[in-house]
Each structure stands twice: as C-alpha cells, then as structure tokens.
Amino acid sequence: MPTKQKKKGGKSKGKGKTTRETTNDDAPPPSGLPLKTLIAAALVAGAATLFSTTRSCGAPRVVEEGDLRYLVNNGGVIGVQRIGAPEQAVFRGWVVQRTASSLRDKARNALVVGLGGGSVAQYWRNTSLSVHAVEIDGRVAKLAETHFGVTRGTTMVQDGLKFIRKRADDVRRKRGPPYDLLNIDVIDAGDPWGSATWRFLGKSALSASKKALTPQQGLLVFTVVVGSLADERSRQYLKVATQRLGAVFPRVRAYRDSPLSEPGATNVIFFASDGGLDDEVGINVEERAAAAELSGAEPGSEDWVAAMHKSWEVARCDAGTCALLANVSDTFAPDGSAAAPPDKGYSAMVASQLREHFSPSLFQEPLLCALVG
Numbered sequence: 305m306p307t308k309q310k311k312k313g314g315k316s317k318g319k320g321k322t323t324r325e326t327t328n329d330d331a332p333p334p335s336g337l338p339l340k341t342l343i344a345a346a347l348v349a350g351a352a353t354l355f356s357t358t359r360s361c362g363a364p365r366v367v368e369e370g371d372l373r374y375l376v377n378n379g380g381v382i383g384v385q386r387i388g389a390p391e392q393a394v395f396r397g398w399v400v401q402r403t404a405s406s407l408r409d410k411a412r413n414a415l416v417v418g419l420g421g422g423s424v425a426q427y428w429r430n431t432s433l434s435v436h437a438v439e440i441d442g443r444v445a446k447l448a449e450t451h452f453g454v455t456r457g458t459t460m461v462q463d464g465l466k467f468i469r470k471r472a473d474d475v476r477r478k479r480g481p482p483y484d485l486l487n488i489d490v491i492d493a494g495d496p497w498g499s500a501t502w503r504f505l506g507k508s509a510l511s512a513s514k515k516a517l518t519p520q521q522g523l524l525v526f527t528v529v530v531g532s533l534a535d536e537r538s539r540q541y542l543k544v545a546t547q548r549l550g551a552v553f554p555r556v557r558a559y560r561d562s563p564l565s566e567p568g569a570t571n572v573i574f575f576a577s578d579g580g581l582d583d584e585v586g587i588n589v590e591e592r593a594a595a596a597e598l599s600g601a602e603p604g605s606e607d608w609v610a611a612m613h614k615s616w617e618v619a620r621c622d623a624g625t626c627a628l629l630a631n632v633s634d635t636f637a638p639d640g641s642a643a644a645p646p647d648k649g650y651s652a653m654v655a656s657q658l659r660e661h662f663s664p665s666l667f668q669e670p671l672l673c674a675l676v677g
Contacts, residue, residue, distance in 0.1 A: 364443045366451045367666055375421045375447055379667055380493015380658060382444070383421020383452060390453050391430070392606065397527060397561035397571035398423040399609040404485050404525045404575065405431060406610075411484035411523075415471070415516070417464035417504075418490040419445060422454035429455060433485070438464045464490060465509055472515035482518045487525040493658060496529040496569075497541060497644070497651035505545060507640035510552040519578070524553065526574040531654050532567050533618065541644050542572060542619060543628055543636065549576045550621030550638030557581050558619035561609075569657035572618060 364377040368387065372394065375383030384394045393399045401424050405411055411433060416425040419439035429435045435458070439445040442461040448454040460467065474480035492500045503509060504526070513524055528545050531538040542558070549556045553576035561571040575581055601607035619628050627635045659667060 361669055364441065364447055366447055369663060369666065373451060374662075374666055375444070375452065376666055377441075377444060378492060378494035380655065381662060381666065382493055383423065383448065385421055385423070385452050391427070393423050393427070395423070395561070395571075396609045396613075397573060398427075399606050400559055400561050400571075400573045400613045401487055401489065401525050401527065402427050403610055403613070404487065404523055405433065407575070407581065408484055408521060408523050410521075413481065413483055414485035414487065415468075415483045417468065417486070417488045419448055419454070419459055420489065421452040422448045424487055424489070425459075426452075426454055428485075429458070436460065436483075438462060438467045440464060464488070465503055465512075468509070468516050469512045472512040475516060482522060483516055484518050484521065485523050485525065486513055486517055488513070489525075489527040491527060491529055494655055495651050496654045496658070501528060505548050507548065507551065510548060510640075514552055514578075517577075521579040522577060523579075524549075524574070524576040526576065528572050528574070529569055529654055529658065530572055531569050531650070531657055533564075534567075537645070537647060537650050539628060541650070544642045544644045545572075545574065546619040546621060546626050546628070547636065547639040547642040549574055550624075550626045551640035551642075552576070554578055554621070554623055555581050556619070556621035556626070557617060559613045560616040560618055561613070562616065563612075564616055564618075568660065569654045574619075 362378075364375065364382075367374045367376055371387050373385045373387050374381050386392050386394055393402065405414075405428060413434040414428050414436070416428070416435060416437040419425060419437045422437070425435050425437040437454075437459045439448070439459050439461055440463055445454075445459045445461050448459070449456050468486075471480060471483070475482045488504055490500045490504055492498050504513075510524075514522070516522075517524065526545075526549065528541075530542050533539055533542070546556060546558060555577050557575045558572050559575075561573060601611055617629055620626065621638060624638065625635055626638055
C-alpha cells in the first residue's frame with residue numbers, strides 16, 4: 305500500500321531516527337554472540353535496533369518508526385498504524401476500500417481476505433457489520449492481534465480462496481448466508497503481480513466470489529497495484545484485471561488511491577457487483593476539491609480521500625462494455641481468459657516503486673539475521 309494519509313488534525317510529524325522492531329517469535333541472542341559484540345555491530349551499522357531476532361529470518365515483523373507502527377513481510381509493508389490514533393487509516397487505499405460499506409448501507413456482514421494489519425476488518429467491526437477475516441499466514445494474524453488491535457480470535461488462518469469456494473458451496477446448499485461485502489487484498493508486496501493476485505483473478509475464483517455474495521446487491525472490493533499509467537505495461541495489466549472482473553460482474557468501477565497526476569506505483573481498488581454502483585464519471589476534480597474543502601476535510605485526510613477518490617477513476621465496465629479512463633479512451637469487451645503479456649520484470653519494478661514510499665530501514669532484516677545468517 306503505497307500512499308500515506310496525513311495525520312488527522314494536523315501535519316504528520318517527521319519520521320524519527322528510532323526504529324524499534326519485534327517479531328512473532330522473539331528470542332534472546334545466541335549464546336555464541338556476546339551482547340557487547342551486538343552493540344558494537346549495531347553502532348557500526350548505524351542501526352537503532354540492537355537486536356530483535358526471530359527463529360526464522362525473513363518472517364513477518366513489526367517495526368516502529370516515529371509515530372507509525374509497520375507490519376513488514378516479504379520486502380514490503382502489509383500493515384501500518386498510527387500509534388497515537390490506531391483507528392485512522394494511514395494509507396489512502398484502505399480509506400477507499402472502507403467506503404464500500406457506504407455504497408451498501410444495508411450491509412449486515414462482510415468477509416475480508418488478506419488481513420494485513422487489520423485496518424479494513426477492524427474498521428468494519430467497529431460499525432454494525434459482522435466481519436469474518438481470513439489470513440493465510442498465521443504469523444501475520446498473530447502480529448495483527450498482538451500489535452495492531454485486531455480482535456483476538458476473529459481471524460481464520462487458512463487459504464482465502466478455498467474459504468471463498470467453501471462459502472459459495474454453502475450458500476448454494478443453503479448451509480450458510482452469503483456476504484454483503486467481500487474485500488480481497490492479497491497483494492504480495494514483494495511480487496505484486498505474482499501468483500497470489502492471479503489466483504483470485506481467475507474466472508472460476510471470481511465466479512466463486514460472486515456466488516459467495518448476496519444476489520444483486522453483494523459487492524466485491526478487489527485491490528491490485530500498478531505502476532504509472534504512462535507505462536504501456538501498466539495499462540495492459542489494468543486492462544486485463546478490468547476484463548476479468550467485467551466477465552463475471554456486469555458493473556465494475558476502478559479507482560486509484562491517489563490523484564491521477566501523481567507518478568509511480570499506486571493501488572487500484574475495484575468495486576464489482578450485479579447491482580448499482582455510483583454512476584458518476586468524469587467528475588470534475590476542482591469541484592470535488594471545493595466540496596471537500598467546504599466540508600472541512602483537510603487535504604490528505606481520510607474525509608478528503610473519501611470525498612475525492614471518485615475523481616481518480618481509471619476503469620469501468622457496464623453491461624458488456626469496458627473502458628480505461630485517465631487519458632486512455634479505448635473500449636473493449638470483458639474477457640475472463642484475458643492474460644497480461646509475460647513480463648517478469650514488471651512485478652519487480654512495481655515492488656521497487658512501492659518501497660520508494662518508505663524508509664529503507666524498514667526492509668532491513670533484523671541485525672542478528674545478518675550476523676548469524
């Protein structure tokens with residue numbers, strides 16, 4: 305998730321020099337490495353963390369820097385929280401995902417696949433929604449509970465796609481209720497267009513997602529990451545995702561989580577449904593900004609993003625016709641089998657662009673991993 309929010313009520317404080325780190329299975333330093341050796345190594349390396357190791361280097365870990373707490377995994381940030389205001393969404397993409405509940409104000413339940421730090425799941429739980437969350441990595445689920453305030457015992461640790469298929473079958477057999485909202489955010493920060501994303505974008509996977517939703521009014525929220533839309537490859541990947549969703553859902557809308565003028569990698573959040581979606585298109589950015597200002601929303605705040613994001617629309621489908629927006633005018637038919645051009649370097653480029661939004665120290669393995677690895 306690349307784009308951060310401004311701190312509510314004022315500008316965010318600058319990042320401090322101190323970085324504190326914990327993992328899911330912290331352990332004392334190996335007896336073969338005296339503490340003074342670790343301290344000396346830390347001073348030489350300029351590291352703020354003397355040691356905080358894990359029995360398996362490369363595991364998910366929590367890093368605190370300034371007033372922010374990060375959940376880091378596989379070379380990327382999958383969760384972040386403002387320490388003094390944990391209820392705020394630090395990333396704009398999560399604000400956009402959260403707005404799904406306002407599009408379905410009669411929603412009673414939701415499924416979140418890909419917990420991360422729990423920003424969306426916990427936000428919806430704090431409303432009237434009954435929320436199930438599924439996370440494939442039990443270490444991530446535990447860190448979300450112990451460090452990010454996710455309600456204990458509410459996350460199921462299992463494969464999200466298998467869970468969706470099982471629920472779709474239960475709905476068909478009338479063994480369980482469908483979901484009103486389904487939020488899928490399974491991006492592998494180290495490989496944004498790797499197998500994790502493509503599994504859920506498969507035609508059978510999307511069909512199962514649809515069957516797990518309430519007929520007509522059920523709403524799927526699906527997040528991908530693309531590079532700058534000035535890059536032809538980014539437009540191709542965006543087009544394929546749009547085609548695949550449009551082949552299953554008659555109505556699709558896709559929004560960036562940042563203004564169209566901002567360069568670099570960005571989240572694109574898709575809303576897909578059989579039922580109605582907001583029909584506004586080509587919304588004047590200046591008008592949106594003026595309305596947001598009148599509402600008292602500070603630029604960069606959650607309220608500002610909620611008010612502005614529909615002016616950042618980049619793709620849509622309606623009844624068999626799809627189009628890319630944002631200076632791309634071609635229309636095309638939905639296609640559940642559409643494939644992006646093979647380009648192993650594209651996903652790596654997007655991952656690198658995502659990391660540029662953060663301090664490099666976040667992605668450094670704990671000191672002991674370097675010393676004993």
